[in-house]
Amino acid sequence: MEIRGRCWKFGDNIPTDKIVRTDMIFKPWSEILKHVLESCNPEFPAKVKPGDIVVAGKHFGQSSGRAIAAKAMKQTKVGCIIAESFARTFYRNGFEIGMPLLECPGITAQVSDGDILRVEIESGKIVNEKTGGEFEAKPTPPFLLDMLKAGGLIAMADRLAGEG
Amino acid sequence: MNMVEKILARASGRKAVTPGEVVVANVDCLLLHDLSGYLTAKVFEEQVKRPMRYPERVVMIFDHHFSPPNEEQAVLLQQNRGFARRHGIHLFDCGNGNTHHVGVQNGFIRPGTVVVGSDSHTPIHGTLGCFATGLGNDSHAGTVMPFGKAWFRVPEAIQVRLTGRHKPGVTPRDVVQWLIGTIGEGGAIYKALEFTGPYIHELGVWDRWLFPMITVDVGAKCGYIEPDEKTIAFVRSLTDRPFDPVTGDRDSTYEAVWDWEISDLEPQVTCPPTVGYVKPIGAAAGAPIQWAELGGHGGGRIEDIRMAAQILRNRKVAPEVKFNLVPSSRAVFTQAIREGLVELLHEAGATWFPASTGSNQAINMGAMAADETMISTHARNFPGRNGSPEAKMYLASALTVAASAVKGCVADPREFLS
Numbered sequence A: 001m002e003i004r005g006r007c008w009k010f011g012d013n014i015p016t017d018k019i020v021r022t023d024m025i026f027k028p029w030s031e032i033l034k035h036v037l038e039s040c041n042p043e044f045p046a047k048v049k050p051g052d053i054v055v056a057g058k059h060f061g062q063s064s065g066r067a068i069a070a071k072a073m074k075q076t077k078v079g080c081i082i083a084e085s086f087a088r089t090f091y092r093n094g095f096e097i098g099m100p101l102l103e104c105p106g107i108t109a110q111v112s113d114g115d116i117l118r119v120e121i122e123s124g125k126i127v128n129e130k131t132g133g134e135f136e137a138k139p140t141p142p143f144l145l146d147m148l149k150a151g152g153l154i155a156m157a158d159r160l161a162g163e164g
Numbered sequence B: 001m002n003m004v005e006k007i008l009a010r011a012s013g014r015k016a017v018t019p020g021e022v023v024v025a026n027v028d029c030l031l032l033h034d035l036s037g038y039l040t041a042k043v044f045e046e047q048v049k050r051p052m053r054y055p056e057r058v059v060m061i062f063d064h065h066f067s068p069p070n071e072e073q074a075v076l077l078q079q080n081r082g083f084a085r086r087h088g089i090h091l092f093d094c095g096n097g098n099t100h101h102v103g104v105q106n107g108f109i110r111p112g113t114v115v116v117g118s119d120s121h122t123p124i125h126g127t128l129g130c131f132a133t134g135l136g137n138d139s140h141a142g143t144v145m146p147f148g149k150a151w152f153r154v155p156e157a158i159q160v161r162l163t164g165r166h167k168p169g170v171t172p173r174d175v176v177q178w179l180i181g182t183i184g185e186g187g188a189i190y191k192a193l194e195f196t197g198p199y200i201h202e203l204g205v206w207d208r209w210l211f212p213m214i215t216v217d218v219g220a221k222c223g224y225i226e227p228d229e230k231t232i233a234f235v236r237s238l239t240d241r242p243f244d245p246v247t248g249d250r251d252s253t254y255e256a257v258w259d260w261e262i263s264d265l266e267p268q269v270t271c272p273p274t275v276g277y278v279k280p281i282g283a284a285a286g287a288p289i290q291w292a293e294l295g296g297h298g299g300g301r302i303e304d305i306r307m308a309a310q311i312l313r314n315r316k317v318a319p320e321v322k323f324n325l326v327p328s329s330r331a332v333f334t335q336a337i338r339e340g341l342v343e344l345l346h347e348a349g350a351t352w353f354p355a356s357t358g359s360n361q362a363i364n365m366g367a368m369a370a371d372e373t374m375i376s377t378h379a380r381n382f383p384g385r386n387g388s389p390e391a392k393m394y395l396a397s398a399l400t401v402a403a404s405a406v407k408g409c410v411a412d413p414r415e416f417l418s
């Protein structure tokens, strides 16, 4: 699975509350999407395009375990999220809803906002077309790649529970 | 194997598991609160569309609401009630207390079991010797509700050994906050933290409880304390349902062992804007506050209410401060009444709220304007959780929160203890 898109860069320790504000969680997607990550970059909600790539620092998606933060990122149609590291609930939720995530320590120093990145999810290969830099993300566990291929957890639940 | 590995092995029908392996394990208890419950219910009924296999293992607690403040919220709670009725799960309606306390007090949490919940502080139940962790809506709706199972990657474990005795005016809560500051936000991503050492084992169960609570904020998957006689006696006092406690093997391996002696610690304050900004009280004292609260999952225990009373006996809350008291469960409020603490704190100028989660996320109370500041026993202080994103939140022990309520600014409780 290859993704090519424009890079949006964010800092360390971004909590789920900044991805989707608490007062937004029961609103329709159309409302939520106007505010995703807005307090970190006010341009993001209006200008993010399908296939763009979010690059974040350490511990992205910390705090609440609500899948709505991962779901909102998927709704923006970004192609994938690369972070130095993820909060474990965000990481888990991402794959469960079929959203590819890659962990690549050191990546934030190698890319800037607006660079065009090319990412190969299975191998974890990341290319910055602007600088020519090439990076290797940590390998994704095969179990999670499987889940991604199935389209998320619910699609493979029977098989997982041994009842499929 | 350590405790978590043994529990996961047993629950997944294996002889042994090793860190990094993915297992599918039986889940003994799923805790949902009024917000996460609503989101999970939607996924279960709209996308999964299957019967609930073990409704007796699923518990929903309305804790962010103690009473709906508007029609929208009233409808949300109605929908949750309908869901609970349709599927026959346990429901604890408004006024019972916060999720985790209600789960424990009603005997749903027993040593040796697997506990999951959408609240990210679910690892708190590692206090009673459970493997407990927070999962997302899709895990709960997709595999826990229809099959009673969930997938887990077996975590690497780190042992946190604490020794020493805290000084007067310092409480287990201060030790916990210091630990978050020391380990750092994201300092233990994905690990299982075993809390042990003489300091931990001398504490009562409700004081131990504060330690696994923090694991999510340092990024860990779970935290736990191996069950001892205190744990067993505590759980037996709440339920007669059987349980089979598990402790780690003598030769369990840990990725690291962190040893700390805590006798020199001062009271600690977590400063805005995130849980990692922890300072000794001297560095934060003097900052003006308008709100103080004992509540959230970090506070509102009877221990916290007693500490507040210790400070407020013969003193008054400062006129510019609103001091909110939120018992963590009905049982705690009953106890506070018996001990005369309800009257004492009421007369001192504090305001009692119904048993709930308090103003965490300001769903039902506790919103602030941009220039306001609160000090509380909550678990978190991220901006925007209490009204304006510019409002500030300090976190501290009940002693420090009460002392600050008296002084009108962040205050060292030792000034009031002699």
Ligand code: SF4
Binding pocket: B119, B120, B121, B296, B297, B298, B357, B360, B361, B378, B379, B380
């Ligand atoms: S911070 Fe506390 S009250 Fe808020 S969701 Fe987490 S455990 Fe519940």
